[in-house]
Amino acid sequence: MNLRYHTPLSPDEQRAFGLAAPQPLALADRVRFAELDVLRHVNNKAYMTWFETLRVVYGDLFTLPLYPSDSPPPRVVIRSGHVHYVEEMRMGEDYVTTAGVTAFRNTSYTMHQELWAAGRLRASFDCVIVTLLPDGSGRYPLPEAVRAHFARVDGAVAEG
Amino acid sequence: MNLRYHTPLSPDEQRAFGLAAPQPLALADRVRFAELDVLRHVNNKAYMTWFETLRVVYGDLFTLPLYPSDSPPPRVVIRSGHVHYVEEMRMGEDYVTTAGVTAFRNTSYTMHQELWAAGRLRASFDCVIVTLLPDGSGRYPLPEAVRAHFARVDGAVAEG
Amino acid sequence: MNLRYHTPLSPDEQRAFGLAAPQPLALADRVRFAELDVLRHVNNKAYMTWFETLRVVYGDLFTLPLYPSDSPPPRVVIRSGHVHYVEEMRMGEDYVTTAGVTAFRNTSYTMHQELWAAGRLRASFDCVIVTLLPDGSGRYPLPEAVRAHFARVDGAVAEG
Amino acid sequence: MNLRYHTPLSPDEQRAFGLAAPQPLALADRVRFAELDVLRHVNNKAYMTWFETLRVVYGDLFTLPLYPSDSPPPRVVIRSGHVHYVEEMRMGEDYVTTAGVTAFRNTSYTMHQELWAAGRLRASFDCVIVTLLPDGSGRYPLPEAVRAHFARVDGAVAEG
16 A cells, blocks of 8 residues: 555545544654654654644644634644553554544534554544633634534534 | 752642642652743643653552562553643743552552642643553553552552 | 655655755655744754654664574664754755765764755754664674675775 | 752762763753653653753853843754763663853854763763844844853853
């Protein structure tokens, strides 16, 4: 299989890599030596970097372009998250991380992320993300266009 | 206040630093430049490193000495975790991370961790940790001495 | 241009990406959010990770297969290095890192590494690497096959 | 010995920790689990973080207060550096990093850094640092007060 890295994978490419169900965004990358720890497997903090990398790509591709271009974008921070480690990752493995919004409220949304390699789910991360004013002084409401994207493309549920 | 870094803090020292309730293990450290991100606050992955650092200290101090010294210790891995971010951390702040076991079963236990700075809770992390055989081929049961330590010192609940 | 990531680039591909001269090994990757610091450019430590990643790939591809398979490989460590930063890297940029051996002695060799992006040299790293016995108790001489590879493929100079 | 962490060490404290000669700035810290790699020693990139941490402390303590407070400070970047690894570092070791300026020119200076542990030099780093205008568009000349500090306190040589 000729895996394309750093490029959004189509639903067919995601299925070919073994994902149980195509996700709104999926990108491929490869384990680096620096991500291993003394147990010679990928340290669990590396997964957090991979998921973060994809959340930033998700924002750059899908949500930030929907904010007014004449004012600073929101400050996007994680409020809470739940990580589940299913199977360890090893040196040099190719992997795919995914991201999709499952629910949203006035100033926050819930994102579901998965990590796949060799046809098996290795980890998942579900987090609640809040959007703050650029100076952090309060909440920045989700624009209608962002809410519509979450609902229409990701199939997210409006909860508020 | 003369904060002692990298040294287990007494209950009185923990209260003096502002912790709501003393924890079984608490260590102080300071934010580094490398832990900041483009938002000029501590990136949320750094918290994971701080909590990891303390989990390793906890193991070195309290549990590993209770395993047989004539055979390799278990492989200790996180199965799942829930992180809650309460307030951001900033450059140069002194902080205290804590660790304590709240529940245990035959081959796993639940650890509660807190992050405090300037008298305020900044984040918490609750995770389920499993102990595997050194080669990862199966579970490594918690020795009775480890279970007793969890119950007696940390006040953990036996669930299995 | 359709850049192939994580795959050794041919001399033509290297020239197409703008490298001044093709190098023995060149791989492409992309800047991650986690690699930025408060100045909103890539922190200089990230370059060290990229160069390390490629040194490990170099070893896996070219030198480790030339060591006896029935005994542990050497412990490969950097003795010294000189880094030169030419131009900063920014969020999301594609880059290519390179590696090639320029000189070798009985138990050490000199590696030259470059970082390119958008047709411009961004940084270089020259380091002296020593090969130690697996337990670190002494030096592990370079096998003749490794020396021959350095000389024949990379054009390295034998200095000892 | 009662080592004080994260606090500038006096010349006597530096000598007590084993440094060959007291340096202008020296701070103590301790190895973290996250800094180890698969070889079970501290990865060489961690040294770069430790040296960076101290350079930032040096700037906060000694040079930034000497810049005009009514305009943004310079953008401080490394132009080149030479690292020398003398002896590996291991889990849990206490260490001291140092920093001092050895030479300066109109818009750059040379810093010498050392890493000590258990009475032995473990690594050194010498780098050339340039000061840029806040927007990076050109060089920011060293104020006379900064040059005077380098010469008087660190014993640095004026080269331009």
